[in-house]
Amino acid sequence: MRRVHVVGAGLAGLAAAMRLSERPGTEVVLHEAVNRAGGRAWSFHDARLDRVIDNGNHLVLSGNAEVLAHCARIGTEALLDIAPHAELPFLDLAQGERWRLRLPSGLRDLARGGLRVPPGTALSLAADTLRLLRAGPRATVAQAVPGRGAAWHRVWEPLSLAVLNAPPESAAAAPLAEVLRRTLLRGGAASRPVTMPHGLGATLVDPALALLAGRGVHPAYRQPLTGLATRGGRVTALRFASTEVALGPDDAAILALPPEALAKLLDQPMPGAGQSILNAHFRVAPEVAAAMPPVLGLVSGLSHWVFRRGDVLSVTVSAAESCLNGEADPEARIWREVAQAAGTDAPPLASRLIRARGATADASPAARQARPELRPYANLALAGDWLSGPLPDTLEAALMSGRAAAEALCDG
Ligand SMILES: Cc1cc2nc3c(=O)[nH]c(=O)nc-3n(C[C@H](O)[C@H](O)[C@H](O)COP(=O)(O)OP(=O)(O)OC[C@H]3O[C@@H](n4cnc5c(N)ncnc54)[C@H](O)[C@@H]3O)c2cc1C
Known part of the structure; x- marks a missing residue:
């Protein structure tokens, strides 16, 4: 029996543990610093709203194959709400203009007018996209896309904030191109x-935890890893706050941790933390919620996206350090913008503001190039959204990197 320790029960760690636990003859031990799994993707009952909410809105696209495959593995595909079309509504808060971004589902749909881009962007979008796809690893989005017209304002800036959690002036172009x-x-x-x-x-x-439990894997919570003992290019022990676990000659470990945790454990510089994401959750009257689409993109304001879930409207402000801009009362301003979008004068019934600090790692080209090698020791592999290779720090990247780390260890 080979024992593999997975440290970190975020989605990368869960994906790694699930992959390893499929292998006969492998015992998986899962360790987590806090008292719950999920890492940066979690839900809880909020007393003020009296609703179960997510720490932050998460949007994925149907091309995120790893997210869909993860849900298929744990039996939650039916819980995903996959929009019937590749279409998102937008509102320009300053000009009051609304439009839809829509991609056709095939040639027939294209011929029927199924492609819609924001007003004023049609001429530059194709050329901008080509430039972005050709951008080198050191280029930022702003360096790759030279124009500052409607396409910048209505496509590239919102995409950079949403996908990279960083403004285009500092975010690397390559991961956006990969998305x-x-x-x-x-x-x-x-x-x-x-x-x-x-x-x-x-x-x-x-359901991932339930699947793991069925395979005999039960996370050990409140077990922060504090150090590694190494000898001859191998990890020989994992030091936790209250105990030390020796690794036998066949044993291995996966560290599915954020960069700041790994920097301490490997004693080497890592990319720094990136920007915060601010989420404002508002419980509203059912008819106000019903006036909103499931997801609405906003430009020219503080708010970037509004998600509707039941009678809660949840707003995302990405790259909060850059976008808050000294705003004295972000909650009041965000509500004014939601009220404008929903066409209501009524105040929210309850609200909750959540700021996820360092929601993603530094998204700059230099930080991405400072990522560590994925196998620092023969029996140690690294995982985490920031280590996926080409993708930005997302659910897709976390799941992909967790499975890749498990497979790398399994392959020897
Ligand atoms: C507000 C917000 C909104 C987001 N929106 C989106 C979105 O719309 N779409 C999308 O795809 N992605 C989104 N993301 C990103 C997504 O949540 C992350 O990419 C993903 O959850 C990262 O998973 P991970 O397992 O790599 O890391 P984490 O979730 O950070 O997991 C790491 C785990 O390691 C644990 N840990 C840390 N140190 C130690 C230690 N020393 N010992 C043991 N355990 C330790 C932590 O407690 C944590 O559980 C968002 C993130 C946030 C915060």
């Missing part, structure tokens, strides 16, 4: 918005 290659450039079938109306916990985390 385009895997989703929007593959057409409508790969670009349908996917939301999780039952929440991140019920859709991604709890």
Whole structure:
């Protein structure tokens, strides 16, 4: 029996543990620093709203194959709300203009006018996209896309904030290009918005824990890893706050941790934390919620996206350090913007503001190039959304990196 320790029960760690536990003759031991699994993707009952909410809105697209495969493995595909078309409505808060971004689902749909881009962007979008796809690893989005017209304002800036959690002036172009290659450039079938109306916990985390429990894997919570003992290019022991676990000659470990945790454990510099994501959750009257689409993109304001789940409207402000801009009362401003979008004068029934600090790692080209090698020791592999290779820090990247780390160890 070979024992593999997985440290970190975020989605990368869960994916690694699930993959390893499929292998006969492998015992998986899962360790987690806090008292719950899910890492940066979790749900909880909020007393003020009296609703179960996610720590932050998570949007994926139907081309995110790893997310869909994860849900298939844990039996939650039916909990995903996959939009029938690759279409998202937008509102320009300053000009009051509304439009739809839509990709056709095939040639017939294209011929019927199934392609819609924001007003004023048609001429530059194709050329901008080509430039972005050709951008080198050191280029930012702003360096790759030179124009500052409507396409910048209505497509590239919102995409950079949403996908990279960083403004285009500092975010690396390459991961955005990779997302385009895997989703929007593959057409409508790969670009349908996917939301999780039952929440991140019920859709991604709890059934994964149940599957692992069925295979005899039970996370050890409140077990922060504090150090590694190494000899001869191998890890020989894992040091936790209250105990030390020796690794036998066949044993191995996967560290599915954020960069700041890994920097301490490996004693080497890692990419720094990136920006915060602010989420404002508002419980509203059912008729106000009903006036909103499931997901609405906003430009020219503080708010970037509004998600509707039941009678809660949840707003995302990405790259909060850059976008809050000294705003004295973000909650009041965000509500004014939601009220404008929903066409209501009534105040919210209850609200909750959640700021996820360092929601993703530094998204700059330099930080991405400072990522560590994935096998620092013969029996140690690294995983985490920030280590996926080409993708930005997302659910897709976390799941992909967790499975890749497990497979790398299994392959010797
Ligand atoms: C507000 C917000 C909104 C987001 N929106 C989206 C979105 O719309 N779409 C999308 O795809 N992605 C989104 N993301 C990103 C997505 O949540 C992450 O990419 C993903 O959850 C990262 O998973 P992970 O397992 O790599 O890391 P984490 O979730 O950070 O997991 C790491 C785990 O390691 C544990 N840990 C840390 N240190 C130690 C230690 N020393 N010992 C043991 N355990 C330790 C942590 O407690 C944690 O459980 C968002 C993130 C946030 C915060």
